[in-house]
Amino acid sequence: MSEPSFAPRPTLEAVAARAGVSRATASRVVNGGEGVRAPLVERVRRAVDELGYVPNQAARTLVTRRNDAIAVVVAEPETRFFSDPFFAQQVRGISRELTAHDNQLVLLLTEGAADYARVGRYLAGGHVDGALIFSLHADDSLPVLARRAGVPTVIGGRPGWSDGETLYVDCDNRGGAREAVHHLLGLGRRRVAHIAGPLDQTASVDRLDGFRDVLPETDPQLIAEGDFTPEGGARAMAELLERCPDLDAVFAASDVMASGALRVLRQRGRRVPEDVAVVGFDDIVSVADWTDPPLTTIRQDIEEMGRLMAHLLLRALEPPAQGAPGVPALSSIVTPTRLVVRGSA
Amino acid sequence: MSEPSFAPRPTLEAVAARAGVSRATASRVVNGGEGVRAPLVERVRRAVDELGYVPNQAARTLVTRRNDAIAVVVAEPETRFFSDPFFAQQVRGISRELTAHDNQLVLLLTEGAADYARVGRYLAGGHVDGALIFSLHADDSLPVLARRAGVPTVIGGRPGWSDGETLYVDCDNRGGAREAVHHLLGLGRRRVAHIAGPLDQTASVDRLDGFRDVLPETDPQLIAEGDFTPEGGARAMAELLERCPDLDAVFAASDVMASGALRVLRQRGRRVPEDVAVVGFDDIVSVADWTDPPLTTIRQDIEEMGRLMAHLLLRALEPPAQGAPGVPALSSIVTPTRLVVRGSA
């Protein structure tokens, strides 16, 4: 297991020889067997089995220019990537779609901007046919890298710029936020606070904008910035309580932050939802369903968004539609959200 | 960003032409510039910059047979992989070591045995120079796949078989478990229970063995099997309390399970450590330091183990030592553990 294997892997040549056919025919069989007579197919198949032949990908890629592999690049410190269920769900969606189309998912981790050069080389080196990029912060250079590498890309979440050309998949953050606030107001709450995500990410900005759409006159003291971690949510909640002890509702920009906020509210003796109603965002079941009380939240279908990202990318990789006029160009996707009412509001 | 790039990437040929040298010389410069006169090096470098040349990896791999990429394969459902901090830490260690040696980490996710064929093809296809495999369960076929693919492999955790040849990195599970139990006994506890991990994994078995080394006569009722999740730990704790209400200590085979156990103990009104002392395993700080009370545990240096795995694999990939007699053969590594005392025991 530990030794480099010394027996060189068999080549197509060897398979062809053993089956008594030309390399071209062997290749045809290996790639599906279209247009090869049955008995030959059979012989080649047997030779493949007997020799344990597996095509050399480097050689194949060199001529086909396809890898059947897609990179997923996460612009986030590993720690958060691994601890935030959001990513896990999105990756699962991506993984499903990619696997269904026989593409390999290659996860590229970055421990910070220092790794970008390496990622850039990897992308430019032609290891993958496309890239999926997550969780961009303002001015992140990853998409530029990908573009420079000539790698088609789809971004998770609306990017900070808009060139009408960049493909992305996002949920209706702004609309969802509005719904959250409307729900709280419908409950008769009048001092609604907001725990925002990091404002260098569009998702946070969009949710804040939705909040402001409904409550344009909100006291700035009722808004605190978190960082999409439980601790950040807790910290923001503590700040808010200090600044506005009379608040009676909180809309947190993520379930994870909401869970931190709930902890602080409990510590301070505020009852939820009686004293303070709380609404989250995401509907990450493993979080929202386990808090005490269970979290009312705005649901976005994260796994589906992952699947859509992969789907969009795969379509972008297809040869440009020809002969079929009126095939719509590919465009970004914004998925709907909906309110899920549990115990916290 | 979304369009496949139509401008073909420049080749070495182009670089050579622009620099007015042969392809061979250009290649030498790109690969370090040994034995090329300075002015030529300079000209080639400039050409590379101006053209934005990046070597085509497929072509390079085809001749060198190196990818400078290592696969990390996880034999665990995605959900656990993403939610258990253990993996995150191990991957970080691996990532550090690999990056330091200019190797790319390629994370291969498996959603179950159904994906093994795909992973096998990927490995056999020669995309990577080696593989790191994690979290094996009994009879897992992943190592067999890797071997068949001819890919050198290092395994995280002692494998279930022993051929004296398979390289692995593990901590001293058995010794650590003994230390945990000794600590509890030293505290005067007399009814020590054990929450084991899934017994199809050697880490769980080894920890249980360590427990039994110290308490060979333990009532089987004092042992319950969990699954390395908080819920599993909670369930096991509930069982144990039911079966042996008089227990006064628990050694849990992981911090994550211990956190679940603590929750149950609190719910049932048992004070920790007064009524029941609890020791975990792993010392995952984000868990052990945050429980109430903070968890006394057996520390293993997970990140270091990841680093060692990568290091071992990289060494196994080096050309077999020649001319240097007495170079020791590579061997598996077992790292030490140590007790970290916090509040729970």
Add this chain to the structure above:
DNA sequence: GTGAAAGCGCTAACAA
């Protein structure tokens, strides 16, 4: 020190 040339293993025209 530098260049010419021979492949690495495979696919895809093109001929037969």
Add this chain to the structure above:
DNA sequence: TTGTTAGCGCTTTCAC
């Protein structure tokens, strides 16, 4: 339907 052949882009002897 099958085989022949020409590369894909790169590294690496081997002459010069």
